[in-house]
Amino acid sequence: MRGTVLHGPGDVRIEERAEPKIVEATDAVIRTVATCVCGSDLWSYRGINDVPKPTPFGHEYVGVVEAVGGEVTAIRPGQFVVGSFYASDNTCPHCRFGYQTSCERKQPVPGCQSELIRVPLADGTLVATPDEPSDELVPSLLACSDVMGTGWFAAVAAEVRPGSTVAVVGDGAVGLSAVLAAREMGAERIIAMSRHETRQSLAREFGATDVVTERGDEGVERIKDLTAGVGADAVLECVGTGESMRQALRSTRPGGNVGFVGVPHGVEIAGPELFWTHVALRGGAAPVRRFLPDLIERVWNGWTDPGRVFDLTLPLSEVAEAYSAMDERRAIKALLQP
Amino acid sequence: MRGTVLHGPGDVRIEERAEPKIVEATDAVIRTVATCVCGSDLWSYRGINDVPKPTPFGHEYVGVVEAVGGEVTAIRPGQFVVGSFYASDNTCPHCRFGYQTSCERKQPVPGCQSELIRVPLADGTLVATPDEPSDELVPSLLACSDVMGTGWFAAVAAEVRPGSTVAVVGDGAVGLSAVLAAREMGAERIIAMSRHETRQSLAREFGATDVVTERGDEGVERIKDLTAGVGADAVLECVGTGESMRQALRSTRPGGNVGFVGVPHGVEIAGPELFWTHVALRGGAAPVRRFLPDLIERVWNGWTDPGRVFDLTLPLSEVAEAYSAMDERRAIKALLQP
Incomplete structure (x- = not known):
């Protein structure tokens, strides 16, 4: 064969x-x-x-x-x-x-x-x-x-609920599936982070209400702006780099959840950052x-x-x-x- | 004054x-x-x-x-x-x-x-x-x-429920309070990690069903032994050192939760360790x-x-x-x- x-x-x-x-x-x-x-x-x-x-x-x-x-x-x-x-x-x-x-x-x-x-x-x-x-x-x-099973797990791990404000880091097939999963779970607001037009457009069709093209600190700022300074209830990390994890952690409101499904490459999380932000983490191989x-x-x-x-x-x-x-x-x- | x-x-x-x-x-x-x-x-x-x-x-x-x-x-x-x-x-x-x-x-x-x-x-x-x-x-x-508010938060963060198997890392006042909190929330099994007799005895009075005196890898092994190789549903980290956090992460079953309330000193968490163990983390200043x-x-x-x-x-x-x-x-x- x-x-x-x-x-x-x-x-x-x-x-x-x-x-x-x-x-x-x-x-x-x-x-x-x-x-x-x-x-x-x-x-x-x-x-x-x-x-x-x-x-x-x-x-x-x-x-x-x-x-x-x-x-x-x-x-x-x-x-x-x-x-x-x-x-x-x-x-x-x-x-x-x-x-x-x-x-x-x-x-x-x-x-x-x-x-x-x-x-x-x-x-x-x-x-x-x-x-x-x-x-x-x-x-x-x-x-x-x-991909859909993985995007779904990201949303489950981040405790997406009806009415949630969700941000999705990553516009690959998993990130886009995570957008769809969040919509299926009743999220009210879904912010897709993407700078690629085709992917933005599919994200919107899958349920994204907002698209953020900025990355890093600027991306975090934009999410804070869109959420009246509070941060997202749930952030779905669908990349797996140190940069994307940092962005996810910093976009989440205190007490909110990061669901991470990107296989980590070079991801180190400082204990004090988690401690002083109250952001919870759950993830892994879906x-x-x-x-x-x-x-x-x-x-x-x-x-x-x-x-x-x-x-x-x-x-x-x-x-x-x-x-x-x-x-x-x-x-x-x-x-x-x- | x-x-x-x-x-x-x-x-x-x-x-x-x-x-x-x-x-x-x-x-x-x-x-x-x-x-x-x-x-x-x-x-x-x-x-x-x-x-x-x-x-x-x-x-x-x-x-x-x-x-x-x-x-x-x-x-x-x-x-x-x-x-x-x-x-x-x-x-x-x-x-x-x-x-x-x-x-x-x-x-x-x-x-x-x-x-x-x-x-x-x-x-x-x-x-x-x-x-x-x-x-x-x-x-x-x-x-x-x-201390009781902090131990209580550790148990809430680790999602202790009626019937849970809980391990508590740390036998200070917060760790002992966490034992008490787990009992109040209906945990079925509460494993206190302590090598200090007075503290062990108060832990038992507060609801600990088992005491583990070993630390590090041996402590993790003991908890695995006590849980038929599975690990604890919820581990309450009440110390804040790299060593205690490692012990907490490794004592938790896949999909289980670490609630951490010890102010972190020298705690770094490797992304792959979280990813491949499915252990979730929530904590911070209670x-x-x-x-x-x-x-x-x-x-x-x-x-x-x-x-x-x-x-x-x-x-x-x-x-x-x-x-x-x-x-x-x-x-x-x-x-x-x-």
Whole structure:
């Protein structure tokens, strides 16, 4: 089968790879219907994360179950499924508290930008849709598998509530999904931080009431201006740099919450800054599995359309162009069809 | 009037000072009935915080109102009042969200280890008791003014709920109060970390179900052992060092909460550690004013007795011995009677 392999910075290729098989009795193998490139893949593509040897890439996927191991009971061949980027048993204490990305048995689901995917712990990782989806629903279901699940967690972690004033740091697919999540949760005011016109426009369609183009101290000032000097109740940090975290912390009102989902690179938080501002922090790798049943229902019923973050669709064979377009910010997010 | 002045490390004296007067129309002046020494006073007494010139000390107090300014309406002369260590207007947006220690007009209430105290923003800072309290109630009311209010905030910040498993880092008066707060909030299991027999014993009386004497990695291991490898739902950090914060973060289960109230000295938190553990953080200078009406009611009705943290009572004239006893851990907390 064909699959994506990252060889080094800027060097991503489609190659013939061995077909994945059932290894554990709890595995499933799925035939990919759609996959995509994640902002976090770019950390490696750009050489910021080291990739010492050729590595199969991708961790977002929807597909049809081909085969299941002998212990899989909740999922069966022929079903259309959405999975999360970490496999989880969904039965350990951490899973039951809703933190499946801290599952005692968690493991990555690697190499998903390919025609076939082996998914470990299938019962705890995959969620089947009620039926075979129409083609139009596929992008939104795929979005649930990572970016929408992650944006949703940012909003949950920051305790967004009906009436909240929310600011979103980051205008990538996760940031835009976070805007949509905040709207779904009833936020009254949603301030998107973006200096990129296409993204601003999608942010507004997703529910942003204000757009702030300034960054750093000026961005913080603008948010203070927009909130009568108080700061936002909830700030959703969807980037993961020291700069974006600082901006998030300083845009939050005392007693407000930062939900952070950008994988941190160079983020250090000074105890006194947290102490003297009363800003609370919750975040991490989004436990997408917790939200999948709810998100799939919202998409299935047409209540929300997170798939609109995909502004580029390519055949899997053109994966190199997909990475390049996202790297150069020509595309927000690229969907790949095997 | 007589008041306490810190001259430098280890040098605390009782001196004749000018009588405080009404300066602003929102001020009150109170005659101190009881005051005390705070663990945080020791940072200066030990020379860790710099004290460049002789400074009036103390910030915990209960007393009887002597005089009020022309704009004070909620408090009147003759009332017995409990105040918090920061004055707040209790009307600004931050106060209304319950973060009075981030009040837009916040200011310290300094020099409280004295016979008379000027309290700014009296209406927003002081809470009167229903009547003149009996002598036995005074220590518990005084405890509400700081340590119990602070321990209570630690438990609120860490989202302690009925049934929670709680660990408390720190066995000073705040840590012990945090144990009591967790019990009041219905925690099922309360693990106190202490290697000091007197404190362990009070912790148990306050509701601790387990005592852990180990520190650092071993302390974390013990808490994991006691929680079937999961970690505590809520960890109350009541010290403020890098070591204690590390211990708190590592003792918490994924998705659990650290409530931190120890003033941070040398605390740096690595973004990736928070991200990959899913531990949430909320803390800061406790907004004691938020909790005062509730805490006073609990004490007034005899439901709880936080004043038991005072194991040394001295006349104000012996303030030097009070500092020394706490510094040498001969006393948990010293109450001073003017």
